[in-house]
Structure formats: structure tokens, C-alpha cells
Amino acid sequence: MxxxxxxxxxxxxxxxxxxxxxxxxxxxxxxxxxxxxxxxxxxxxxxxxxxxxxxxxxxxxxxxxxxxxxxxxxxxxxxxxxxxxxxxxxxxxxxxxxxxxxxxxxxxxxxxxxxxxxxxxxxxxxxxxxxxxxxxxxxxxxxxxxxxxxxxxxxxxxxxxxxxxxxxxxxxxxxxxxLHLLTAAQIKAALEKTWSVDTGEAALIAALAAGRMGWAVQAVEDEDLLIERRTQLETLAALPRVGNVQRFEIAQRLSADPEKTRAILELWLLWWRDMVLAAHQCLDLTVNVDMRHVLEQQAATVGMRESERMVHAILDTMEALDQNVNTRAALEVLMLDVPKINTM
Structure with missing residues (x-):
């Protein structure tokens, strides 16, 4: 329903x-x-x-x-x-x-x-x-x-x-x-009362929703949403350690579905915002509460300045897509902006 x-x-x-x-x-x-x-x-x-x-x-x-x-x-x-x-x-x-x-x-x-x-x-x-x-x-x-x-x-x-x-x-x-973002407490209470979600799951979804009640409802009604989110974030977390060929392959794959591109970029934006917070040692303020250990480790390597630069790069990409720039080209440029971590 x-x-x-x-x-x-x-x-x-x-x-x-x-x-x-x-x-x-x-x-x-x-x-x-x-x-x-x-x-x-x-x-x-x-x-x-x-x-x-x-x-x-x-x-x-x-x-x-x-x-x-x-x-x-x-x-x-x-x-x-x-x-x-x-x-x-x-x-x-x-x-x-x-x-x-x-x-x-x-x-x-x-x-x-x-x-x-x-x-x-x-x-x-x-x-x-x-x-x-x-x-x-x-x-x-x-x-x-x-x-x-x-x-x-x-x-x-x-x-x-x-x-x-x-x-x-x-x-x-x-x-x-x-209209403004809701508090996590508002979302959690609504999930428990109206959708009968148990307290632990409601708290997690409310945190991940980042103030968006509609997203929280989708997460409750579509179990695949949280699975897809986790997959996308794991791909994103691995990006600093892969080369340009793999990055362009990912850009090609993402651009094949323009309808989903903005949603993925919004997810990435939250991730890199969390990276900025983690670099400031403010993990308790991050949205992606279930991946704080990854954020903490990666932020220690990437640093605050690069994390802030990525936030701006993603915002620029979203603005470019709003101006109908070619999706694949915009994503390829963004991929080159992702900082590189030496795995040697």
C-alpha cells in the first residue's frame, strides 16, 4: 500500500x-x-x-x-x-x-x-x-x-x-x-508507531535517512534499498584505491541509468560529508552510522582538505547534470577528482 x-x-x-x-x-x-x-x-x-x-x-x-x-x-x-x-x-x-x-x-x-x-x-x-x-x-x-x-x-x-x-x-x-529536514527522533518515532518497525532497526533507518522521511519509508517498504545503499557505499569506499580504468568502468556503469544517478550522487555526497566530519573527529555526527569504522580509517588517510574538496566536486557534478551535461562525461570527471590512496 x-x-x-x-x-x-x-x-x-x-x-x-x-x-x-x-x-x-x-x-x-x-x-x-x-x-x-x-x-x-x-x-x-x-x-x-x-x-x-x-x-x-x-x-x-x-x-x-x-x-x-x-x-x-x-x-x-x-x-x-x-x-x-x-x-x-x-x-x-x-x-x-x-x-x-x-x-x-x-x-x-x-x-x-x-x-x-x-x-x-x-x-x-x-x-x-x-x-x-x-x-x-x-x-x-x-x-x-x-x-x-x-x-x-x-x-x-x-x-x-x-x-x-x-x-x-x-x-x-x-x-x-x-519544507525542512526532520530530526532522527521524529523519523524513528514515526517508524515505530505507524510502520511497527522495531526500535533497533528504526534507529538505524532514522539515522541513515538524514532527515528524509520519504527515504525512511522506502527503506522499510523495500528491503533492497538498504542492500543497494551498502553496495554503492562499498564501491565508493574502494574508489581511492583503484586506478583510472576501473574508475571509468564504474562511471560507465552508473551513467547507464540516469534516473538513478542523482540518487547515487546524493548518497556519495552524504558519504563525503561524513568523511569531513570524521576528519574533524566528529564521528558521532555522521549519517552512515553502520560504516563509521570505514569512515574513521579512510578519513585518517585522505584528510579533511581532500574530503571537503570532494564535497564541492560532487555538488558541481550534480549542478552540471541539472544543466544537462553528458552524464558519463560528468561522472568521469568526478572519478578523476576522487583522491588516490597508495596501496603499496
């Missing part, structure tokens, strides 16, 4: 993000819903879940007045059930197609066409644009026209990792809501 469907109790049923939920509840209480919102924050922290909950609330008919959106979804009315099952006719989700690099202008034109039509069942047409930063320039400019002249019953909900990835002209026409 998906995260979006698993809770049937009335309410938002979201771990953390109280500041954002409170803002939305107050907006709903005075019936002053804006035409467009932008939810920002790191991947896997709950942006998609919060946006779907907000959309569900906007369409919910289970409040005191069925004609007015309540302050929280009832999770029981027909409208709520349709949203939870992904088949509400007035909720539209736009995302980058798996076979394309961008959200394209045709998708935004379709949004414009749909937004001009009357609602099928609800009081509003709600459009979710997942990963709005992935719109190409044509699509972004096309969306701008909709933001400038919105239909009265249309609400646009955009998500992106960072507001700086969108056009300033779009930012000036949306209400921005920033």
Missing part, C-alpha cells in the same frame, strides 16, 4: 512539517487560497505527500459545509477516497515523462486546456506539477501565462528542490512554502 493511501484517520497524517501545515490550515480557515503555491525542499522529505494532502483537502466534501474546503481532509468522503486512489477527475498531476529530459510545452498546454474547463465534481481544478524545475524554457514561459491570468477555480501546486531552480517571473507569482 502506498504512503498516500495508508492512513484513513481524519487529518493530514504527515510526520513533521508543522509550520507548513499550520500555514495551509490558516489559509483554509479564512478561505483565502492562493492560485499557485511552490513547495520546496530536498528530495524524499515529504513534498509530494504534503501537496497531495493539500489537494485532497481542497477537494474534500466531508467538512461542516460540503461547499467549503475544511482545514484538514476527512479521508472518508467520496472525493477524498478518489484522491487517495488517484482517480479524482479534478486533480491533475504533471511530471516529466520517463522518456524525456524535461516537462515539455505540450504538457503545459494540456494543463491550460484542462484548466479552462468546468470542474467535473469538485469546487476546484487542482493541478500538481511535480518537479517544476524540470520544465524546459518553453514550458516555463507557457506556464507563466497561466499564472498571470489564472482561472478563478484553478489552484496550481508546484514542487522543486530549490526555488532558485525556477524562473524569477514564476517565483513572483506563487506563494513559496519551504
Amino acid at each position: 502506498s504512503t498516500l493511501q495508508q492512513s484513513i484517520q481524519p487529518g493530514w497524517n504527515i510526520v513533521g512539517h508543522e509550520h507548513a501545515i499550520d500555514l495551509l490550515r490558516r489559509t483554509l480557515a479564512v478561505q483565502q487560497v492562493r492560485h499557485a503555491y511552490l513547495f520546496t525542499g530536498p528530495d524524499h522529505i515529504g513534498k509530494a505527500l504534503l501537496v497531495h494532502r493539500f489537494a485532497q483537502t481542497l477537494l474534500c466534501t466531508g467538512g461542516p459545509d460540503p461547499q467549503v474546503a475544511p482545514q484538514a481532509p476527512c479521508n472518508a468522503c467520496l472525493s477524498c477516497r478518489k484522491v487517495l486512489h488517484g482517480n479524482h477527475p479534478d486533480l491533475h498531476v504533471i511530471a516529466r515523462p520517463s522518456d524525456k529530459q524535461f516537462i515539455v510545452i505540450e504538457q503545459i498546454r494540456s494543463l491550460q486546456s484542462d484548466s479552462a474547463r468546468k470542474t467535473m465534481e469538485g469546487r476546484r481544478n487542482v493541478f500538481i506539477i511535480q518537479g517544476a524545475h524540470e520544465m524546459n524554457l518553453q514550458a516555463a514561459n507557457c506556464l507563466l501565462k497561466t499564472l498571470e491570468e489564472p482561472e478563478p477555480d484553478v489552484v496550481l501546486l508546484l514542487t522543486a528542490p530549490d526555488a532558485g531552480l525556477l524562473l524569477p517571473t514564476i517565483l513572483s507569482r506563487v506563494q513559496q512554502i519551504s
Whole structure:
């Protein structure tokens, strides 16, 4: 069962993000819903879940007045059930197609066409644009026209990792809501209570999640995720001791699946951040708690300066990929940046 469907109790049923939920509840209480919102924050922290909950609330008919959106979804009315099952006719989700690099202008034109039509069942047409930063320039400019002249019953909900990835002209026409990383204690408590994870495993997953509730849920629901993580980190830990030929082979293998590349780079970024902490003798602050012995040994050899340089190199690589630089070429450059440890 998906995260979006698993809770049937009335309410938002979201771990953390109280500041954002409170803002939305107050907006709903005075019936002053804006035409467009932008939810920002790191991947896997709950942006998609919060946006779907907000959309569900906007369409919910289970409040005191069925004609007015309540302050929280009832999770029981027909409208709520349709949203939870992904088949509400007035909720539209736009995302980058798996076979394309961008959200394209045709998708935004379709949004414009749909937004001009009357609602099928609800009081509003709600459009979710997942990963709005992935719109190409044509699509972004096309969306701008909709933001400038919105239909009265249309609400646009955009998500992106960072507001700086969108056009300033779009930012000036949306209400921005920033989401933040959760604490390990929040994640651990949620895993124990909602997912019935035992205390030891919950503590480990909460530490590895690095504030990302969505990642923690994936780790619980998909056992292969932790296995894959361990494999990737063992490969990364071995990189300083292998030559360029092997490094380029690894780059080639990773670039074969661009969808996974960013997730792997985020994992690497956490590793090298941990290396910086280990070099500062702050092992207790590291995320990869199950590999602290490796971090301690390698940091003693690589050192703080090289570890910090690698953090910047990975960030540069991620930025290059966002600018559509060739994935394999970018990874090969990164491989050359990895410090070398003499095995002799």
C-alpha cells in the first residue's frame, strides 16, 4: 500500500512539517487560497505527500459545509477516497515523462486546456506539477501565462528542490512554502508507531535517512534499498584505491541509468560529508552510522582538505547534470577528482 493511501484517520497524517501545515490550515480557515503555491525542499522529505494532502483537502466534501474546503481532509468522503486512489477527475498531476529530459510545452498546454474547463465534481481544478524545475524554457514561459491570468477555480501546486531552480517571473507569482529536514527522533518515532518497525532497526533507518522521511519509508517498504545503499557505499569506499580504468568502468556503469544517478550522487555526497566530519573527529555526527569504522580509517588517510574538496566536486557534478551535461562525461570527471590512496 502506498504512503498516500495508508492512513484513513481524519487529518493530514504527515510526520513533521508543522509550520507548513499550520500555514495551509490558516489559509483554509479564512478561505483565502492562493492560485499557485511552490513547495520546496530536498528530495524524499515529504513534498509530494504534503501537496497531495493539500489537494485532497481542497477537494474534500466531508467538512461542516460540503461547499467549503475544511482545514484538514476527512479521508472518508467520496472525493477524498478518489484522491487517495488517484482517480479524482479534478486533480491533475504533471511530471516529466520517463522518456524525456524535461516537462515539455505540450504538457503545459494540456494543463491550460484542462484548466479552462468546468470542474467535473469538485469546487476546484487542482493541478500538481511535480518537479517544476524540470520544465524546459518553453514550458516555463507557457506556464507563466497561466499564472498571470489564472482561472478563478484553478489552484496550481508546484514542487522543486530549490526555488532558485525556477524562473524569477514564476517565483513572483506563487506563494513559496519551504519544507525542512526532520530530526532522527521524529523519523524513528514515526517508524515505530505507524510502520511497527522495531526500535533497533528504526534507529538505524532514522539515522541513515538524514532527515528524509520519504527515504525512511522506502527503506522499510523495500528491503533492497538498504542492500543497494551498502553496495554503492562499498564501491565508493574502494574508489581511492583503484586506478583510472576501473574508475571509468564504474562511471560507465552508473551513467547507464540516469534516473538513478542523482540518487547515487546524493548518497556519495552524504558519504563525503561524513568523511569531513570524521576528519574533524566528529564521528558521532555522521549519517552512515553502520560504516563509521570505514569512515574513521579512510578519513585518517585522505584528510579533511581532500574530503571537503570532494564535497564541492560532487555538488558541481550534480549542478552540471541539472544543466544537462553528458552524464558519463560528468561522472568521469568526478572519478578523476576522487583522491588516490597508495596501496603499496
